[in-house]
Amino acid sequence: MSANHATEINVLIADDDDGHAMLIQEHLEDAGIHNPITRFRDGAEAWAFLSGEGLPAGQPKCDPEQAYMLLLDIRMPRMDGVEVLRRIKAHPELHALPVIMLTTTDDPREVAECYALGCNSYVTKPVVFEDFSEVIKRLGMFISVIAITPPKVSLQR
Amino acid sequence: MAEKQSVSLFLKFFLPLAVLLLAGLVMFGNTEIESEITRLKSQENLNVGLGAGTLTGQIESISRDLAFLASHSAMRQAVNAPTPDNLAHLATDFANFSRSKGIYDQLRWLDETGMEIVRVDYVKGQPVVVPADKLQNKGSRYFFTDSFKLQPGEVFISPLDLNIEQNKIEMPYKPMVRVATPVVDDQGKKRGIVILNYYGKEMLQAFATATTGAADHIMVVNGEGYWLKSPKPDEEWGFMFKRPELALAARAPEAWQRIRAEDRGQLRLADGLWTWQTVYPLVAGQKSSTGAADAFVPSRGEVETRQYVWKSVAHLSAAGLDAVSRGVWTRLTGVGAILLAVFAFGSWKLAQAWAAQAAAEAEVRRVNAGLEATVTQRTQELNQKVVELDETNAELARKNEEMESMIYTASHDLRSPLVNIQGFSQRLDKAKGDIDARLAQDDVPDAVRNSLAKVLGERIPAALGFIKSSSLKMDALINGLLRLSRAGRAQLTIQPLDMNALLHEIVGTLTIQIQQAGGAVTIGDLPPCLADSAQINQVFTNLIDNAVKYRDPARALTITVNGSVQGGRVRYSVADTGLGIAEEFQPKVWQLFHRLDPNGAVAGEGLELTLVRRILERLHGHITLTSTAGEGSCFTIELPACPSSGDSQA
Numbered sequence: 089m090s091a092n093h094a095t096e097i098n099v100l101i102a103d104d105d106d107g108h109a110m111l112i113q114e115h116l117e118d119a120g121i122h123n124p125i126t127r128f129r130d131g132a133e134a135w136a137f138l139s140g141e142g143l144p145a146g147q148p149k150c151d152p153e154q155a156y157m158l159l160l161d162i163r164m165p166r167m168d169g170v171e172v173l174r175r176i177k178a179h180p181e182l183h184a185l186p187v188i189m190l191t192t193t194d195d196p197r198e199v200a201e202c203y204a205l206g207c208n209s210y211v212t213k214p215v216v217f218e219d220f221s222e223v224i225k226r227l228g229m230f231i232s233v234i235a236i237t238p239p240k241v242s243l244q245r
Numbered sequence: 246m247a248e249k250q251s252v253s254l255f256l257k258f259f260l261p262l263a264v265l266l267l268a269g270l271v272m273f274g275n276t277e278i279e280s281e282i283t284r285l286k287s288q289e290n291l292n293v294g295l296g297a298g299t300l301t302g303q304i305e306s307i308s309r310d311l312a313f314l315a316s317h318s319a320m321r322q323a324v325n326a327p328t329p330d331n332l333a334h335l336a337t338d339f340a341n342f343s344r345s346k347g348i349y350d351q352l353r354w355l356d357e358t359g360m361e362i363v364r365v366d367y368v369k370g371q372p373v374v375v376p377a378d379k380l381q382n383k384g385s386r387y388f389f390t391d392s393f394k395l396q397p398g399e400v401f402i403s404p405l406d407l408n409i410e411q412n413k414i415e416m417p418y419k420p421m422v423r424v425a426t427p428v429v430d431d432q433g434k435k436r437g438i439v440i441l442n443y444y445g446k447e448m449l450q451a452f453a454t455a456t457t458g459a460a461d462h463i464m465v466v467n468g469e470g471y472w473l474k475s476p477k478p479d480e481e482w483g484f485m486f487k488r489p490e491l492a493l494a495a496r497a498p499e500a501w502q503r504i505r506a507e508d509r510g511q512l513r514l515a516d517g518l519w520t521w522q523t524v525y526p527l528v529a530g531q532k533s534s535t536g537a538a539d540a541f542v543p544s545r546g547e548v549e550t551r552q553y554v555w556k557s558v559a560h561l562s563a564a565g566l567d568a569v570s571r572g573v574w575t576r577l578t579g580v581g582a583i584l585l586a587v588f589a590f591g592s593w594k595l596a597q598a599w600a601a602q603a604a605a606e607a608e609v610r611r612v613n614a615g616l617e618a619t620v621t622q623r624t625q626e627l628n629q630k631v632v633e634l635d636e637t638n639a640e641l642a643r644k645n646e647e648m649e650s651m652i653y654t655a656s657h658d659l660r661s662p663l664v665n666i667q668g669f670s671q672r673l674d675k676a677k678g679d680i681d682a683r684l685a686q687d688d689v690p691d692a693v694r695n696s697l698a699k700v701l702g703e704r705i706p707a708a709l710g711f712i713k714s715s716s717l718k719m720d721a722l723i724n725g726l727l728r729l730s731r732a733g734r735a736q737l738t739i740q741p742l743d744m745n746a747l748l749h750e751i752v753g754t755l756t757i758q759i760q761q762a763g764g765a766v767t768i769g770d771l772p773p774c775l776a777d778s779a780q781i782n783q784v785f786t787n788l789i790d791n792a793v794k795y796r797d798p799a800r801a802l803t804i805t806v807n808g809s810v811q812g813g814r815v816r817y818s819v820a821d822t823g824l825g826i827a828e829e830f831q832p833k834v835w836q837l838f839h840r841l842d843p844n845g846a847v848a849g850e851g852l853e854l855t856l857v858r859r860i861l862e863r864l865h866g867h868i869t870l871t872s873t874a875g876e877g878s879c880f881t882i883e884l885p886a887c888p889s890s891g892d893s894q895a
Contacts, residue, residue, distance in 0.1 A: 107665035114672065163657060192660040195653070195731070213664050 102134035131167030254596035289520035296557035304526035343372035351442035359384020392425035420445035470494035725852035744771035764802030792821035
């Protein structure tokens, strides 16, 4: 386990909103997080990448040798974030993947459901941009922290 | 119809009553007649007895008088030596005796030939010594012959008959009883008889007096049934005139047969009621004869003491008895008629009353039946309405849910673009910062810097400012919608709430705001209600928060919370001394996003009261507002009371 590995955590963003995705990316960069970022346009795309199910030919698939974390929106076309979370947590190899719900929804029932399914954190996208920056900074800190843990463990246990 | 019913009821009441009454009257009448007859019978017995009493004893005292006269000294002297002196002495004695007694028509001494020797008549209350030349020979009369045959000491008593004077029945009739006994001289030789003529009219008069009450039907007959005294005087003394038809034996043979045979008795025959009692005037040793109607006919024979009888007889005619019955029936008919009339009147009134009541009951039943039908119909209609209402309610609930779900989704979808607007505004601001920094470098010509100064220094910051504030406002509105939607979907736990604790908790939470506003909150004794704790917390928090927000800076703020229970409902009031709301704006306070003063200092989405009302609706509650601008507002909240809590004022 090298330090290189630790900084090489891949950040996966599943958000159908291009603007949101871009804002998250930029805020992360502003916060000094320069890890590789992969963005998916919906839940189905993210699930295909993670599980390999229905993955179009030539598209990259997640590498078991790599460390990942997932920022997951809920309201998305084709497959919503809750379904993606459920599949990940039910998957024998993927269930240890850190998942942070990052969504506009703050409905307590939805929050409770996600925690019950096993999400690591639930973050509401604030409208106020100062708040948004703050949130993403904290996410960055979170990513720094999990970056210390061995990536293989996070995927294969 | 009621009239017909009345008549039938009347007959139902009256006929049995009338039958009973008539039966009762007949029984009573018969009893009455019976007792009347009984009374009459005893009265008859009494009269007959009284009459008999006047007859009994008379003859006996006469016999004693006779015994005295036959043996007194003057008599004896005259018998032994009939000298003129002795005879005169005897006449004087007789006269004195006659005067003192006053009941003897004649006192006589007849010698053994029947010649009157001394005779004293009683005329108009005075004894008169009959002179010698007027004396008669009575030797052929039965009373002489019958008397002279007797032994000394024996007494002859003639039947009661009419006096015969000079061989003719003396007029007016002179009923007479002759009592005689032989007189003997010292040698024991019979020297004729002493005879007293007892004037029977006295005795019969006494009889009449004693029996005045029955004068019209009481009589005295002798042992052969001839009348000695009768209500009809022309029937009397039939035997003196040889008229056997003038006797009870001929007139009423059936009755007479019994009367003759029995000492006393009472007999009811077709011709009436006979009552009689026998009088035996003679005592033992006294003799009588049957007497003779003619002056000189020997009597038909001696009669023994037991056979010398008079009979006191009363005969109450059948007509008289009928009159008794008639009297009773007449009396009872009057009484019966009055009673029948009373019964009839009573029955009629009762029948009318019953008929009226029956008619009223029938009317009540009819009305009730109608009512029942109406009630049934109304109930069916009502049930139908309830079903329809339930359907409407369910539809409403569905729509509500649908709407809330829609609001939820929409508010989320609306939020996403806002995140971008905000986020990229920030990026633009950051980019402007980069431009500013670049422009600040020395290699940038002043002309360029100056030309961009207005855009970069004023226009772009202003534009970014508007974007930021508008998106914030939109976010607030969306948040409000979300809260409203969430309030409508929240799970409710309805339970009794201790409102005192709840309100104190709320006030505790809001302490800082209240203190900053310089306000004071007074909480009365609040009754509990049935509601959801979190939702009610929201309601009162909103109301008190509102009161603090819309306070009047010119006046001290006082918030008063009170409560009371009325008919299963609890009422809480939250009154403040704030700005108040003008009447024309009051209905609008419940509207979504309505704000009292959109440009005022108060922050908020104008959602609190809408939320409060929505929450209370779900809790089967209600909220109303009374307010006066410039004085303050009072919100009144109504909620279901706890079943156990009674009515109270707090």
